[in-house]
Amino acid sequence: MNQVNLKERASHLLEHAGIHIDGDAPIDLRVQDERFYARVFAHGSLGLGEAYMDGWWHADDLPGLCTRLLTAGLDQELKTLDTLLAHLKARFINLQRGERAFEIGKLHYDLGNDLFRAMLGKRLVYSCGYWAKADNLDDAQAAKLDLICRKLQLKPGQRVLDIGCGWGEALKYAAEHYGVEGVGITVSQQQAVYARELCAGLPIEIRLQDYHEIDERFDAVYSVGMFEHVGGRNYRSYFETVRRCLNDDGLSLLHTIGSNEAPAQTDPWIEKYIFPNSVIPAASQVTAALEDLFVVEDWHNFGADYDRTLIAWRDNFEAAWPTLAASYDDQFRRMWRYYLAASAAVFRSRRDQLWQLVLSPRGVAGGYRAPR
Numbered sequence: 001m002n003q004v005n006l007k008e009r010a011s012h013l014l015e016h017a018g019i020h021i022d023g024d025a026p027i028d029l030r031v032q033d034e035r036f037y038a039r040v041f042a043h044g045s046l047g048l049g050e051a052y053m054d055g056w057w058h059a060d061d062l063p064g065l066c067t068r069l070l071t072a073g074l075d076q077e078l079k080t081l082d083t084l085l086a087h088l089k090a091r092f093i094n095l096q097r098g099e100r101a102f103e104i105g106k107l108h109y110d111l112g113n114d115l116f117r118a119m120l121g122k123r124l125v126y127s128c129g130y131w132a133k134a135d136n137l138d139d140a141q142a143a144k145l146d147l148i149c150r151k152l153q154l155k156p157g158q159r160v161l162d163i164g165c166g167w168g169e170a171l172k173y174a175a176e177h178y179g180v181e182g183v184g185i186t187v188s189q190q191q192a193v194y195a196r197e198l199c200a201g202l203p204i205e206i207r208l209q210d211y212h213e214i215d216e217r218f219d220a221v222y223s224v225g226m227f228e229h230v231g232g233r234n235y236r237s238y239f240e241t242v243r244r245c246l247n248d249d250g251l252s253l254l255h256t257i258g259s260n261e262a263p264a265q266t267d268p269w270i271e272k273y274i275f276p277n278s279v280i281p282a283a284s285q286v287t288a289a290l291e292d293l294f295v296v297e298d299w300h301n302f303g304a305d306y307d308r309t310l311i312a313w314r315d316n317f318e319a320a321w322p323t324l325a326a327s328y329d330d331q332f333r334r335m336w337r338y339y340l341a342a343s344a345a346v347f348r349s350r351r352d353q354l355w356q357l358v359l360s361p362r363g364v365a366g367g368y369r370a371p372r
Helices: 003-015 036-053 062-071 081-092 098-109 113-120 137-151 169-178 189-198 232-245 268-273 283-290 304-324 330-348
Strands: 159-163 181-186 204-208 218-224 246-259 295-301 352-360
Touching (some): 003 036, 036 330, 062 330, 137 169, 159 232, 169 204, 181 189, 232 246, 232 283, 283 352, 304 330, 330 352
Parallel strands (some): 159 181, 159 218
Antiparallel strands (some): 295 352
């Protein structure tokens, strides 16, 4: 099929989403390189993202354009061999065990603390904020951390485990505001170094460690934005680890992105450039994995808040670019911009959700009253 026919086919598909090629609206797609059409039809979402990284197209409102594409289901029209391979890889290969568990740390979270400090705001919290009563990113992240502590019913003197502790902000908040002591584990060398410095002087230990190796008892166990890297083949062992480490009268909280779709629908562009070996869990996988181990005391969805969080991160990233440009090239800037925009669109279109589950080993006596 020649370029003219490919452009006509693309134009016809985009019309279903209210998008025009080289139009004047902020959501319209403007093509700088005619090879764009063949690349997208050959490689689907992978080709679309790579073409943006290479400067072959742009849009004034990139999150808005991506939202239109997802809402209209055009990604389903562009499934290719790349999509199939990403799906099969996620479903049939255990990509998150052993040495592979540390790949995400090296390839993503170790990109540079300068990048994440610039993007994430006052606290290095790389997960969805809670915007119920907040009007800015820093307040939304503080509200999320406090919500977690209240849901876990933390009390002074308790010992907590943070699985995938990131830069240590959640542990620091819990120690300073609720008087707990704790252990945080991460697979990122840079995060571990930063978290140890951040939590210096507090009763907190930070370890570079795989969560499967933990065999100690805690009053509360939680993970925030880590379960997306566990993988379907390891969900049961994750919950078994939590149960092994949690006191019988303790509580656990799982904060994770969740998918409306069938399991293992990994996007090939995200898999290749942003989060290698990551999979968004489906509710059916989560419930099956925790059967006979936990009572689900609460299941809270505030996925729409992730749109606001991602847009705030994008604004911070763009504002900081003059200082970041010395360390990252223009293609990285386009890649990161596309990542944040496409991710915001996923939540704006309600394709993915943000779940917080509160779990107890035997059920809270008299019932659990969930804070909001």
